[in-house]
Amino acid sequence: MNLKSASPHSEPEKKTVGAAMVVGAGIAGMQSAIDLANSGYYVYLLEKSTAIGGLMAQLDKTFPTNDCTM
Secondary structure, rough: OOOOOOOOOOOOOOOOEEEEEEEOOHHHHHHHHHHHHHHHHHEEEEOOOOOOHHHHHHHOOOOOOOOOOO
């Protein structure tokens, strides 16, 4: 880290520590990919269908808020 550009309020630089592949781009797979990426990993998200979202994309409303899933 360059001391000239460091400020007391800046976050330390995150180093990438490796890579992970998440199989399935449903709700759980996407959340896992986000968590891994925020932890510093390169993430490869693999989905067998042409769209992401899993079964959630087929639902009309969600419980308990009755929100539209789109």
